Each structure stands twice: as structure tokens, then as C-alpha cells.
Amino acid sequence: MRLTRRTVMAAGAGAAGLLAAPAVFGQGRPHVVVIGGGAGGASVARGLALASAGAIEVTLVEANPRYTTCFFSNLYLGGLRPIESLQFSYDGLTAAGVTVIHDLATGIDRGARTVALAGGAVLGYDRLVLAPGIDFVEGAVPGWTLDQADVMPHAYKAGPQTDLLRRMVEAMPEGGLFVMVAPPNPYRCPPAPYERACMIAHLLTQTNPTAKIMILDPKDRYSKQTLFENGWLKHYGGMIEWVNPEFGGADVEVRPETMEVLIEGEAQPVDVCNVIPAQKAGRIAEIAGVTDDSGWAPIRPDSLRSAIDPMVWVLGDAAQAAEMPKSAVAAHSQAGVVVASLLGELTGASVPPPLFVNTCWSALAPGDSIKLGGAYAPGYDRITQTGSFISRPDETEDERRLTYEEAFAWYDTLTAEIFG
The missing domain is CATH 3.50.50.60 (FAD/NAD(P)-binding domain)
Structure with missing residues (x-):
């Protein structure tokens, strides 16, 4: 049985269970499989589907039918946001043309270019994007x-x-x-x-x-x-x-x-x-064999392409991105570079020079937030920081309140860009 977009979306999280035996999916268009539906992976999947206008088939594999953002989750702990305000479906990605499969990726054969899913399905890919987030280092805390x-x-x-x-x-x-x-x-x-x-x-x-x-x-x-x-x-x-x-x-x-x-x-x-x-790249990156002794996935700084396999891109928290911090804004910024790289490779589109940014807001109390951020660019063998800013210790209450309000506006804007 061939798993189509219709059967995937009709069955939702149980789609993989429709398969009695493993099946390899084939596409006439270039097929990009994205594993991980967080800030990095969902941004790549939706961005690539929209930018390619159907020229590239995009499949997102994400185990959870709803995504709860780690960013802003501290505000829930403080009683400043309901948990529901941090949760998003993948309907916006489906509307953009992404095939969304709610299943767990359990294996990657880089030679055969296939992804095995827990439900028994096997996805073929032309290019693979890994954005699995983090896992924890066993024994890190005795x-x-x-x-x-x-x-x-x-x-x-x-x-x-x-x-x-x-x-x-x-x-x-x-x-x-x-x-x-x-x-x-x-x-x-x-x-x-x-x-x-x-x-x-x-x-x-x-x-x-x-x-x-x-x-x-x-x-x-x-x-x-x-x-x-x-x-x-x-x-x-x-x-x-x-x-x-x-x-x-x-x-x-x-x-x-x-x-x-x-x-x-x-x-x-x-x-x-x-x-x-202590943390490391999400388990599927290790299973794929694209991590090194650091536990993270080394990448080429100009494109986020894996330094180990040229058919794989790794971004977000899992990537060894040198001076770039691991954050939602960083992952979303990296996603733009990954999309441009894939478009250039698969459709011949021109690829602009990569530019990375990050900003991180932190709430001290209601109405009082601070921020820091920076700009980054690919160096010879690593992503390097080219500029930075940070809140001043002597800022006024009005300045801090503006930063607090800015953080909420940023959250709404970023999640709309990620999830549609």
C-alpha cells in the first residue's frame, strides 16, 4: 500500500498503522524528508514547500500531533501564560503543501537514502533534513x-x-x-x-x-x-x-x-x-551517524549541510553551530539558509550569501524583560559572531517594559512564520 497525503492526513497520528508491511515511497519530483517539527524543522518544511511552489515534495516526520514550544514555557511556569497558548498544530504546514506524518523516525539508511518509521513505513528521500532537537547525556547527573x-x-x-x-x-x-x-x-x-x-x-x-x-x-x-x-x-x-x-x-x-x-x-x-x-543531539542524529564525539552534529557553516554526509542537512539544537547559541530564533534563522541551499541544489535557484541572526528575550518579572542577540556569518570552518547586543543594567522601567512587550510580539510573529 502506498501512503499518500490523503491517507496520512485522514488517519493523523495513526497513519503509519495503515501499513501491513514496510513500503518505500517514490516520487517523480525531488523528495526532501524533514525529521523534527520544532522551530527548525517545521520552518524548513513549510518554507521549502512554499518557496518551491510544488517543484519539491516535502514530507515532515514528527511524532507529536501538537507542538508545545520550549520557548516561552518558563512563562507558563511563572503563571504568565496558559499552556494552551504554547501549543500548535501542523495544519498550517499541510495547507502549505507539506505531507505531515505523525510517527517516530527510528532508523536511517544513508546508503539507501531511506528513513524507517516506528509504524513500519519506510520513506525514500533525495535529501534529508534533521532537526531532532536535544536528548540528554546518560549519567550526566549522578x-x-x-x-x-x-x-x-x-x-x-x-x-x-x-x-x-x-x-x-x-x-x-x-x-x-x-x-x-x-x-x-x-x-x-x-x-x-x-x-x-x-x-x-x-x-x-x-x-x-x-x-x-x-x-x-x-x-x-x-x-x-x-x-x-x-x-x-x-x-x-x-x-x-x-x-x-x-x-x-x-x-x-x-x-x-x-x-x-x-x-x-x-x-x-x-x-x-x-x-x-547535559545535552546532546536528538537520538535520530546519532542513529544516522552524523554526530561526532561531542554528541552534536558537525555542519558546513555556509549551508548547515552535514560535514559527514552531503545529502543530509542538520540544524537547530542538534547542530554543532559553533558560536551560534541553541535557540528558537537561531533555528528559524538557520532554516532560511537550509531552504535556500536546498532550492539551489534541487531547482537551480540562486543562493544568496548566508546570514544568521539570534535574539533571546528573558523575563525577570511581569513587565520586566531583558534580551541579547547577535549576527553571525560562516567562517572558514565554523559559524562566527559578527555583532552583538545586550540589555543594559541601568535601563529604565519603561525600556524594560518595552522589551517585555517586544518578546510577546516576537513570539506571535515567530510561531506564525513557523506553523502558518
């Missing part, structure tokens, strides 16, 4: 595995984990202790753990003002550090404590069964523990 994520959640893949962490914070006893185990570099969205501390502190000021937050950090410094620490002092007094490696932040073990954290061997009882482990 005592913690994904099996303990229902006790000590990571909430670094938005969705049920985000909701779980919020409910845990709301259920903390009066004067309780929230501990975050921060990740080492590199990881998804460098300022996000510290914005999360702000948002959880904001929620606690409304419900549990004597509670405390402790951040155990293996890093000596972190993104927007001065701005965050000024914000913590201004809005939350002594509620938030940052513990760096000098004071034990890098020597941490967790005991989910007893709800304890060991800091340099000394046990600390906790009420909620948010473990954000």
Missing part, C-alpha cells in the same frame, strides 16, 4: 535517569514535563526548597534555566513567599548573569541562591527515592528538584 523524570523533572522538553514541574511547585510546603541542577555548556537556550528561576520565584511570591530557590551550577558564569542577578535582587530579595563550582555546584548527586541532593557529599533534603542534565 543518581538521575529519565526513569526518575516523574520524580525530579527536567521540563526541558516542553509538554507534560512542564506541567508536572508547575504542579510540583504549586504543591510545595510553606517555606519549602526548590533546587535546580543546571546543565553544563553547550545546551538548549543558555539563559533559560535562569529565566526559569525568575518565573518560579514569581509564582512562589504569590503562593509561598517564604520558599527558597537554589541553583546548583557546574559553570563559573552564565548568560546574562549580571542582569539576572540584579533582577533577582530587585524582584525576589534573597529567595534565589546561585551556587557555583567553587561552593559545590559541580559536585552534585541526586537521590530521587528520598528527595535529597548531595552537594559535595552532604545531603540536602529538597521539596522539588528540577534536574536539567
Whole structure:
């Protein structure tokens, strides 16, 4: 049985189950398969379908029928956004001409140019785009595995984990202790753990003002550090404590069964523990054989083409993008470069010089946000930063409120461009 767009969309998430045996799909047009429906992958799929005007067949493989954005999920934790406002369907991609298959990619044969799906189907491709996001490094935090994520959640893949962490914070006893185990570099969205501390502190000021937050950090410094620490002092007094490696932040073990954290061997009882482990490229990139010893996928800086396989492109959090941070804006920016590269290769369209940008907004409190960003360009062997900006510590309340409002406008604009 040949799986068509009609059968895929009619059956939705169960489409793969229609196949009694594996089938290889063939197309007369060049076929690009995109794996991963987040900011990077969905942007490539929709952008390529629209830009090629039907000249390229585009298939998106994404396990989840609705996408919950990691970006802005901290605002849900702070009580500033409902979770529903962070969730998007893929109807806009279907309307743009993308074949959307809700299934899990489980194998890639780069020699045969095929993708195996959990439901039994096999997709043939002419070019492959990987945007699988992140996975966690096993054993990165002693005592913690994904099996303990229902006790000590990571909430670094938005969705049920985000909701779980919020409910845990709301259920903390009066004067309780929230501990975050921060990740080492590199990881998804460098300022996000510290914005999360702000948002959880904001929620606690409304419900549990004597509670405390402790951040155990293996890093000596972190993104927007001065701005965050000024914000913590201004809005939350002594509620938030940052513990760096000098004071034990890098020597941490967790005991989910007893709800304890060991800091340099000394046990600390906790009420909620948010473990954000070390990260690597999403599993399918490793299965495809396009990652290296770093755990990330090396790419060619001018196109995001894999440095290992010229028929594969990798973007977003999974890519080893050198000086570009791992963020939604960065992934969306990279998607434009990937689309141009694929159009040039498959249709002969002219390819403009690649230019990458990033901006990251972080909420300190309602009406008070900060931002940083930069411009990037391909160098000889890596993407390099060519310019930057960051909020000033002495900005006025009006300036900060404008940045706060700008972040909401950015979110609406970006998600409309990604999901249609």
C-alpha cells in the first residue's frame, strides 16, 4: 500500500498503522524528508514547500500531533501564560503543501537514502533534513535517569514535563526548597534555566513567599548573569541562591527515592528538584551517524549541510553551530539558509550569501524583560559572531517594559512564520 497525503492526513497520528508491511515511497519530483517539527524543522518544511511552489515534495516526520514550544514555557511556569497558548498544530504546514506524518523516525539508511518509521513505513528521500532537537547525556547527573523524570523533572522538553514541574511547585510546603541542577555548556537556550528561576520565584511570591530557590551550577558564569542577578535582587530579595563550582555546584548527586541532593557529599533534603542534565543531539542524529564525539552534529557553516554526509542537512539544537547559541530564533534563522541551499541544489535557484541572526528575550518579572542577540556569518570552518547586543543594567522601567512587550510580539510573529 502506498501512503499518500490523503491517507496520512485522514488517519493523523495513526497513519503509519495503515501499513501491513514496510513500503518505500517514490516520487517523480525531488523528495526532501524533514525529521523534527520544532522551530527548525517545521520552518524548513513549510518554507521549502512554499518557496518551491510544488517543484519539491516535502514530507515532515514528527511524532507529536501538537507542538508545545520550549520557548516561552518558563512563562507558563511563572503563571504568565496558559499552556494552551504554547501549543500548535501542523495544519498550517499541510495547507502549505507539506505531507505531515505523525510517527517516530527510528532508523536511517544513508546508503539507501531511506528513513524507517516506528509504524513500519519506510520513506525514500533525495535529501534529508534533521532537526531532532536535544536528548540528554546518560549519567550526566549522578543518581538521575529519565526513569526518575516523574520524580525530579527536567521540563526541558516542553509538554507534560512542564506541567508536572508547575504542579510540583504549586504543591510545595510553606517555606519549602526548590533546587535546580543546571546543565553544563553547550545546551538548549543558555539563559533559560535562569529565566526559569525568575518565573518560579514569581509564582512562589504569590503562593509561598517564604520558599527558597537554589541553583546548583557546574559553570563559573552564565548568560546574562549580571542582569539576572540584579533582577533577582530587585524582584525576589534573597529567595534565589546561585551556587557555583567553587561552593559545590559541580559536585552534585541526586537521590530521587528520598528527595535529597548531595552537594559535595552532604545531603540536602529538597521539596522539588528540577534536574536539567547535559545535552546532546536528538537520538535520530546519532542513529544516522552524523554526530561526532561531542554528541552534536558537525555542519558546513555556509549551508548547515552535514560535514559527514552531503545529502543530509542538520540544524537547530542538534547542530554543532559553533558560536551560534541553541535557540528558537537561531533555528528559524538557520532554516532560511537550509531552504535556500536546498532550492539551489534541487531547482537551480540562486543562493544568496548566508546570514544568521539570534535574539533571546528573558523575563525577570511581569513587565520586566531583558534580551541579547547577535549576527553571525560562516567562517572558514565554523559559524562566527559578527555583532552583538545586550540589555543594559541601568535601563529604565519603561525600556524594560518595552522589551517585555517586544518578546510577546516576537513570539506571535515567530510561531506564525513557523506553523502558518
